[in-house]
Amino acid sequence: MRLAELSRRSGVPTATIKYYLREGLLPPGRRVTATQSEYDDAHLERLRLVRALVQVGRVPIASARDVLTALEDDSLDHNSRLGTAVGALPHGPESAEDDASDAQARRTVDVLLARLGWQYAQSHKEEFPAYRMLVTAVATLARLGYPCAVEDLAPYAHAGGQLAESDLDLIERYESPDRQLEAAVALTVLYEPVLLSLRRIAQAEESHHRFGEQRAGE
Amino acid sequence: MRLAELSRRSGVPTATIKYYLREGLLPPGRRVTATQSEYDDAHLERLRLVRALVQVGRVPIASARDVLTALEDDSLDHNSRLGTAVGALPHGPESAEDDASDAQARRTVDVLLARLGWQYAQSHKEEFPAYRMLVTAVATLARLGYPCAVEDLAPYAHAGGQLAESDLDLIERYESPDRQLEAAVALTVLYEPVLLSLRRIAQAEESHHRFGEQRAGE
Numbered sequence: 001m002r003l004a005e006l007s008r009r010s011g012v013p014t015a016t017i018k019y020y021l022r023e024g025l026l027p028p029g030r031r032v033t034a035t036q037s038e039y040d041d042a043h044l045e046r047l048r049l050v051r052a053l054v055q056v057g058r059v060p061i062a063s064a065r066d067v068l069t070a071l072e073d074d075s076l077d078h079n080s081r082l083g084t085a086v087g088a089l090p091h092g093p094e095s096a097e098d099d100a101s102d103a104q105a106r107r108t109v110d111v112l113l114a115r116l117g118w119q120y121a122q123s124h125k126e127e128f129p130a131y132r133m134l135v136t137a138v139a140t141l142a143r144l145g146y147p148c149a150v151e152d153l154a155p156y157a158h159a160g161g162q163l164a165e166s167d168l169d170l171i172e173r174y175e176s177p178d179r180q181l182e183a184a185v186a187l188t189v190l191y192e193p194v195l196l197s198l199r200r201i202a203q204a205e206e207s208h209h210r211f212g213e214q215r216a217g218e
Numbered sequence: 219m220r221l222a223e224l225s226r227r228s229g230v231p232t233a234t235i236k237y238y239l240r241e242g243l244l245p246p247g248r249r250v251t252a253t254q255s256e257y258d259d260a261h262l263e264r265l266r267l268v269r270a271l272v273q274v275g276r277v278p279i280a281s282a283r284d285v286l287t288a289l290e291d292d293s294l295d296h297n298s299r300l301g302t303a304v305g306a307l308p309h310g311p312e313s314a315e316d317d318a319s320d321a322q323a324r325r326t327v328d329v330l331l332a333r334l335g336w337q338y339a340q341s342h343k344e345e346f347p348a349y350r351m352l353v354t355a356v357a358t359l360a361r362l363g364y365p366c367a368v369e370d371l372a373p374y375a376h377a378g379g380q381l382a383e384s385d386l387d388l389i390e391r392y393e394s395p396d397r398q399l400e401a402a403v404a405l406t407v408l409y410e411p412v413l414l415s416l417r418r419i420a421q422a423e424e425s426h427h428r429f430g431e432q433r434a435g436e
Contacts, residue, residue, distance in 0.1 A: 011361075048362050056358050079429040083422050113419075120426040121419045130418035137411040140274050143229075144266050146401070146408060147388055153416075155384035156409060159377045160416030164424040166373035167417070170365055172428070183364070188421065190364060191374065192414060193355040198371075198378030199385070199413070200348035200406065201331075201339045204301050206382040207402075208338040210390070211297040 003029075006039045010047045017047070023061050025050050025068060049182050057189035063088060071181050078177050085185050089129070105139035111150050116157055163195065221247075224257045228265045235265070241279050243268045243286060267400050275407035281306060289399050296395050303403050305347055323357035329368050334375055381413065 007014045020026040026046055029037030046068075053059040053067065070076075070084040109131070113122045125131040141148035170187055174180045225232045238244040244264055247255030264286075271277040271285065288294075288302040327349070331340045343349040359366035388405055392398045 052358075052362055052364075056362075079425055082425050082429070086418060086421060089418075118419065118423045120430070121423045124422065125419075128419060128422060130415040130422075133411055134415035134419065137408065137415065140270075141408050141412075144270055144274075144404070144408070146270075146404060147391065152388065153412065156381065156413050157416045157420070159381050159384075160413065160420040161424075163374065163377050163417045164420035166377075167421055168424050168428055170370065173365065184421075184425075186362070186364060188418065190355065190359050190362070193351055194359075194371065195374050195378065195413070195417070196410060197348040197352035197355065198375045199381045200304060200307075201336065201343075201346060201352065202375070202378040202382035203304060203385055203402075203406065204342065204346060204348075205336045205339045206379075206386050207297055207300055210386055211300070212338070 001039050002036060003039065006043060006047070010044055010051075012047055012051065020047070020050055024065055025054070025061065045179075045182065049186050052186040052190055057089075057192075059089065059189065067185055071178075071185065078181075082181055082184050083124075083127075085181060086188050089185070089188065101139040101142050102135060105135045105142060105148075108138055108148065108150055108153070109135050112153050112157060115150065115154070116161070167191070219257050220254060221257065224261060224265070228262055228269075230265055230269065238265070238268055242283055243272070243279065263397075263400065267404050270404040270408055275307075275410075277307065277407070285403055289396075289403065296399075300399055300402050301342075301345075303399060304406050305345065307347070307403070307406065319357040319360050320353060323353045323360060323366075326356055326366065326368055326371070327353050330371050330375055333368065333372070334379070385409070 001009070003014055003017060006012075007017055010017075012020075017026065021028060026043060029039040029043065032038050049068075050064065053064045054061065059067070066088040067085050070081060070088050073081055073084065076084060110122070110125075113125070121128070121131075138148050138153070167184075167187060171180050171183045174183045219227070221232055221235060224230075225235055228235075230238075235244065239246060244261060247257040247261065250256050267286075268282065271282045272279065277285070284306040285303050288299060288306050291299060291302065294302060328340070328343075331343070339346070339349075356366050356371070385402075385405060389398050389401045392401045
């Protein structure tokens with residue numbers, strides 16, 4: 001298909017598609033004339049993923065390119081490619097503050113991972129941006145004086161473990177390894193607002209049950 | 219205490235404190251001379267919350283002011299103040315696209331809430347920014363062709379319900395209603411990166427168990 005049809009079928013304006021092509025987020029089409037290229041269904045799929053990352057997930061262009069590069073790295077096996085691609089997703093702000101609370105937070109997180117028995121995560125933690133994101137989040141809680149002991153974090157870790165099972169169940173619905181990789185990246189990003197909004201709605205529900213209506217019936 | 223001591227004890231630079239005072243994120247101190255004011259522990263507490271929202275949660279100043287205003291609204295009961303304050307936290311991007319997928323997403327979310335038996339959330343959903351955030355997220359998944367049926371969302375809702383219980387358990391450790399409100403807002407924001415990073419670490423762990431090492435032992 002030509003650019004105009006790619007735009008129509010994807011719902012992405014041609015100017016945006018050209019921008020993605022220039023930035024290397026979309027592989028070039030097959031050149032048919034000096035000014036026209038031919039695109040295929042792989043381009044359509046890739047556009048879908050780029051939209052999930054850039055428009056919805058607000059992933060910066062450079063990070064999106066890293067994620068997409070990892071997806072195509074044939075030197076890695078399936079699991080490594082999945083881990084590298086999801087790992088290249090941007091994480092929260094890095095700590096710029098004192099190292100003492102970071103060191104303490106690191107110890108807390110390490111005890112947590114050990115108690116959970118997440119051996120793969122323990123032995124690969126230095127490669128995980130998510131590990132640094134967690135250490136930074138725990139150090140921030142500590143500096144601001146909010147609860148962040150191993151026991152406080154444990155329920156969130158158990159929820160994370162259950163969510164990962166749901167995530168992988170969704171991903172395994174896709175048959176080809178390439179589609180699984182694409183789905184892993186997209187669903188990691190796209191389900192974050194689902195999860196955070198459901199947590200807030202559940203908080204309102206739970207708060208109502210605990211504090212609401214001054215227990216009118218009593 | 220004077221401004222210099224408030225700065226030293228909070229770790230927030232005096233210029234930043236003055237900015238928060240100008241923006242109404244911090245109530246004015248008690249004027250003692252034409253150029254000096256006196257601050258107390260309530261200011262120190264409030265600064266902690268402002269940092270959690272603005273520096274860590276990256277909440278825009280105007281939204282932070284709405285949250286803080288709701289915390290102090292004496293016309294509301296405890297549960298309503300809590301709901302209004304957490305509800306004033308900014309949510310994800312609003313949908314700017316077609317209404318057909320939004321209407322379908324709304325139906326999906328409504329069926330989900332009904333199945334969960336979250337009656338308070340159902341009857342107050344129009345007041346919840348989190349409800350609109352969820353509808354937008356589901357509509358986006360649908361538009362991009364990713365799974366988002368009620369059954370797909372259910373595990374995330376169950377996780378949200380469990381997380382809300384953990385959240386409220388943390389909040390109930392604080393004795394005064396005012397501290398509970400402050401903690402509800404701060405912990406909602408500060409535990410988001412904890413949850414998201416633990417989900418990603420758990421994904422890596424789960425992915426390793428399902429796909430890793432080509433099941434070397436077989």
